[in-house]
Amino acid sequence: EDQVTQSPEALRLQEGESSSLNCSYTVSGLRGLFWYRQDPGKGPEFLFTLYSAGEEKEKERLKATLTKKESFLHITAPKPEDSATYLCAVQGDYKLSFGAGTTVTVRA
């Protein structure tokens, strides 16, 4: 069974204080690793899909990296509007299995 573990559960940052979120996974035949941002009461917003170890993708202050066992989401110089819950998911066959998420709070 595919498993995804995200850490930490919560992260409080000062504006401009860079940090990283971790997503550890076990899956039989990774077809993709996904990162999403979710605001309260909203559906998850797609950020990235990574397919193979060594791959990196960037979007504004966010950068996602992938190894054979984990993925990191780096937040560089965060702003208050980056406050959200960040979800990680893996696709083994057709299913997407999600972690519990990391809730990031950025204080001005």
Next chain:
Amino acid sequence: SQTIHQWPATLVQPVGSPLSLECTVEGTSNPNLYWYRQAAGRGLQLLFYSIGIGQISSEVPQNLSASRPQDRQFILSSKKLLLSDSGFYLCAWMDSGDAFFGQGTRLTVV
């Protein structure tokens, strides 16, 4: 461009009443479709997924069922709701490696 529509946004239903939530996708063909439920402060639990018309896979035995009567339509149903069916229901579609979500339905069973 592709879009996903999910409705209603909120729903309050009495225990024992039926349920029908609909999700439609535009701008793509033969997508993989998914229904998830998210309990308050928790991760997403996969309920059903479909790789084609009439093809439904169930992940968790429960009081719910799903159907895909058309290529881009996915319906979540229940004959009799339970209190434990309350939650945030999300529809998603996948095509060409990326997966996108609708805005969700907040269901409260009273």
